[in-house]
Amino acid sequence: MKGVSLPVITDPPDDHREVEAWLQALGGPAWFMLEGEDDRRCRVVTTLLHGNEPSGTLALHRWLAERPRPRTRLAVLLANVRGALSHPTFTHRHTPDDRDLNRCFRPPFEGPSGELARAIIGDLEAWAPECVIDLHNTSGNGPAFAVATHRQPVVEALCGRLCEQLIVTDMRLGSLMELPLTRPRLAGCPVFTLECGGALQPAARDVAEELYRLLAECPDLAALPAAPGLEVLVHPLRVELCPGASVAYDRLPRAGVDVTLWSRIDEHNRGVTSPSATLGWLGPRGLACLQARDGEGRERVQELFREREGRLHARRPLRLFMATTNSDIARSDCLFYAVPLA
Numbered sequence: 260m261k262g263v264s265l266p267v268i269t270d271p272p273d274d275h276r277e278v279e280a281w282l283q284a285l286g287g288p289a290w291f292m293l294e295g296e297d298d299r300r301c302r303v304v305t306t307l308l309h310g311n312e313p314s315g316t317l318a319l320h321r322w323l324a325e326r327p328r329p330r331t332r333l334a335v336l337l338a339n340v341r342g343a344l345s346h347p348t349f350t351h352r353h354t355p356d357d358r359d360l361n362r363c364f365r366p367p368f369e370g371p372s373g374e375l376a377r378a379i380i381g382d383l384e385a386w387a388p389e390c391v392i393d394l395h396n397t398s399g400n401g402p403a404f405a406v407a408t409h410r411q412p413v414v415e416a417l418c419g420r421l422c423e424q425l426i427v428t429d430m431r432l433g434s435l436m437e438l439p440l441t442r443p444r445l446a447g448c449p450v451f452t453l454e455c456g457g458a459l460q461p462a463a464r465d466v467a468e469e470l471y472r473l474l475a476e477c478p479d480l481a482a483l484p485a486a487p488g489l490e491v492l493v494h495p496l497r498v499e500l501c502p503g504a505s506v507a508y509d510r511l512p513r514a515g516v517d518v519t520l521w522s523r524i525d526e527h528n529r530g531v532t533s534p535s536a537t538l539g540w541l542g543p544r545g546l547a548c549l550q551a552r553d554g555e556g557r558e559r560v561q562e563l564f565r566e567r568e569g570r571l572h573a574r575r576p577l578r579l580f581m582a583t584t585n586s587d588i589a590r591s592d593c594l595f596y597a598v599p600l601a
């Protein structure tokens with residue numbers, strides 16, 4: 260396809276091979292391009308940017324068996340096929356020798372992930388899509404939610420049909436959803452990340468399939484009415500370990516660890532976290548092992564938390580998101596996101 264750099268498969272398989280065999284046949288990143296009733300328009304879903312987040316791929320595999328015929332062209336990218344196939348399948352966020360692809364959508368585009376990000380950007384710019392949805396699994400279990408860089412009616416109308424929460428973040432990490440801010444040819448394009456739930460949750464695959472159906476069936480995205488009930492949470496804080504700090508997950512404080520988080524901290528991904536709940540236990544450094552910077556780089560951890568008799572508590576009601584119980588993700592990415600409520 261002219262001007263497009265990644266392989267484009269225009270006749271997606273609808274055979275009954277297992278997903279793993281399907282990915283092996285691809286061998287690397289590839290677009291599936293479903294022709295639409297109106298081929299002048301194109302909508303895009305990207306998924307499998309993280310190799311341990313299979314729901315977007317599993318849902319696509321299931322949905323393609325119905326031989327869907329979308330209203331517009333629908334391009335679906337399976338990005339980190341190599342990471343997903345690294346043994347054991349669907350357990351590697353990225354291959355050990357590479358960077359997190361969803362931090363590579365800005366210069367300098369170094370290494371294999373940087374080059375892949377640049378190729379994806381080139382393809383998106385060539386297609387000028389009506390929307391781009393980047394489909395992920397959450398690191399812990401929890402309900403689906405969406406993330407965007409700013410408020411936009413089309414984004415809110417789509418999100419409202421797929422999940423109950425939209426997080427508007429001012430943090431800039433080099434993720435795919437930031438492209439409209441940095442690439443003039445994608446300016447104004449509705450883009451968001453859909454975190455469809457935990458990798459092993461059947462409901463996550465259903466949400467992902469719902470996304471494909473919505474994009475395939477909606478005649479006019481701009482005419483989608485606003486969905487009532489979508490909660491929009493603005494500017495969450497990313498709660499991280501300070502460099503060198505240690506973390507464990509347990510039901511009791513672990514000796515010699517800076518912060519032991521409650522082993523089911525991911526239960527806080529739902530609802531409001533009250534100041535009375537024990538989130539974990541702090542070591543001798545207390546809160547100094549944690550940081551929570553806002554989009555302007557200000558440190559806000561003292562506003563969010565306090566220490567009571569060695570325990571970690573919210574200072575005021577918080578909404579927590581993406582709390583993981585995987586200490587590798589906690590160390591390499593973050594512990595969770597928090598939005599202070601009034």
Ligand SMILES: [Zn+2]
Nearest residue numbers: 309312395396
């Ligand atoms: Zn992800």
